[in-house]
Amino acid sequence: MVRQSLSRIWSRYWGIFLLVGLWQLFVSVNNLNTIVAPSPQAVVLSLLNNADYFAAEALRTTLTASGGLALGLLLGFVIACLSWTAPSLSGVLTPMALLIRSIPIVAFVPIIVRVAGYGTHTVLIVTTFLSFFPCYVFALSGFQEVAQVRKDFCCSLGCSTSGFRGWRFFRHVAMPSAVPNILTALRLLAPTALLVALVAEFLIGTDGLGYVMIRARSDMEMDKSWAAALLASALSVLFFVIFSYLDKKYRNNWQA
């Protein structure tokens, strides 16, 4: 029984163990100082010793990232609703969304910083901006992908299926049918939102995990810097896992 579950864990997580093993090996073989590259234990110790501090910073980053994600989602959703009623809006916005997909936005956080100024609100703006377009695209395509049978059914009840007069159709049919799409957008965006928040903090912030990463490095506290990086990764994975779970759970209910 125990052996079985152990081997199950191994077959699933060997990659992670391998990474940690390699890390340890790298540090011991090269006989590196903690100031150059801390070992796994040193990092975990640092995390445990400064648990309060790290928890506070992690919370800050999480709040910024999820706040930006929520705002971007709201904005994307509202504008997608408007686009649904006025298709010409989507004619202009959709190409822009596609264009933005091929731009390395995260690398341009400095510009937004310059425009919006240093501070947490900028981090929020960047995350919002980045989440906006994918949420918009996914939501709109969800609204538009209502199957023909369902549209026919609504038509046969004298319910308009487009424009302002179709708001009942929108509320009861188009909007609910976009839920899986929106969940997918969230799942894909969650790690990105965190990355953007970290990058912004790294460049300009006065707090948050991204800031700890760079601050501790300039203070020669490598274990702390790595601990922040590790914590950030763990958070990101957690974000991903949570949203994947939600996605899976609800997607099931959307299959007839």
Next chain:
Amino acid sequence: MMSNLHDVIRLEGFLSRQEVCMEAGNQSTSDIVLEGVRKRFELAKGQVIDAVEHVDLNIAGGEFIALIGPSGCGKSTLLRMVAGLETPSHGQIKIAGQTPNECIKQQKLGIAMQEHGLMPWLSAWDNIALPFRLAGLPVDIDRVHELLALVGLDEFANALPKQLSGGMKQRVSIARALALEPQVLILDEPFGALDAVTRRLMNNELQRIWSRKPTTTILVTHSVEEAVFLADRVCLMSPRPGRLALVEPITLERPRSLETMQTAEFRNLLAKLTAALDEVCMSAPAQ
């Protein structure tokens, strides 16, 4: 005394929709008139397809019509025109003197298609309540429960469509079509995806539902047996461009049952219509 009370209640608008309909008697069903109906689809590059060519048909109020014919002969197209989902290229369709579009605005139609088209995120109950919501009417809770009971699914009120079997989904779909007490019921191969046994059971159900409140019904089906079992008249369409090749009245006594299907009369009708169907299929021009 009793009738006095009734009048008072009616005057004050206290009677439910259904009761008013029952009082009004014949008004709850509508006759359908198709006059020289044609449908031509424009494909790309100026190509056209004549899906339906010249159909004349008078359907009496409360009549059950079954439409059969080879695949692609325009049955669904004809049905979609009656339901106001397509407009005829020529001719006109009148339902109780109104155009289909006027009818759907007043929620006089109920449709159920081969694909059930239920909303997967809504429970059976909510799916049946959906027509009320889409039409902007208050949900008549009793009516929804009554319909669920009518199709024998009262225990599954909270089940999502994915938790129901194919036949159950179709029953929900039919209940949904009946929700607003339509005067015309339009069914496009509602049982097409079911196995033969379930299908026969569903036919029985449909007959039971229909005979409780005879509504003008048009049913498209591929099964001649189903058509003869259910219909007052069976219309046979010829291959594209579709027109009516044969209209056969079915005078079998109602209610019809499994025994009815064993009678000579039934078998004769079945044989006759099957032969006619084979004939129009054979005479089809090469496509």
Next chain:
Amino acid sequence: MYVGTCPVNFISEALKWVVGLGMLFVLWEVAGQQSWLGKALPPLSSIVSYAMEPRSYELLMRSASITASNALYGFLIGSIVGWAIACSGQIWPPMKKGLDTLSTFVNAIPLIALGPLLIVTVGEQSTPMATAALAVFFTVFVAVLGGFERVPSVHDDVIRTYGVTRWRALCFIEFPNALPSLIDGLKLGASSAVLGAILGEWFGAPAGLGVLIVSAMQNFQINLLWSAAFLGTAMSGIGFFVLALLQQKLLPRLGW
């Protein structure tokens, strides 16, 4: 007169883009002239004329070529490794589950959290290339795995009934099937590579667009900041375009 469906669609599609972008540019110019967003958003014309000055032109080009070569090498390394590892899971199935977990976890790790690790392991000079490679690796790996998953089960049956070896199945059935999604992944990888290179340059690289962007941000050289950002965008745009062209020309020839 030729009025096929395709060219008309193409023209209206192109028109949408032109209108959308044109509106954006005009809006930008006006916003810059009227300084709606303060000094941080200069008019387009001033950015262009700045970038064309000989001194700044030379600086921009030098930095861009460094970043481009980092991104290109990163792209090559990342896509080859990503592809190879995804295939190895296919050849040796017991590895597959672990690879999936590893990939989702590694995919969720914010790129910027890997900076501290990379400067120790590969050095500050090569960090941009490594981050670019990592960014591309994730995209390609996920895309190829997705492609393998989409192999029709009919083909799976063919593999089993004919007793084809894993290796041959990979070469002749699974890989050809995964080709479109590989190219899709590469397309997205173009912007990931530029992003990775710029991000990597923030960790103490001597020169490159990333270095330029950060120093321009800190020294309030707005025109320089915008020009650098434009160059980065153009770079990923060109990559995207080239790969899209490849997708259109090559895939039909291979029977897709």
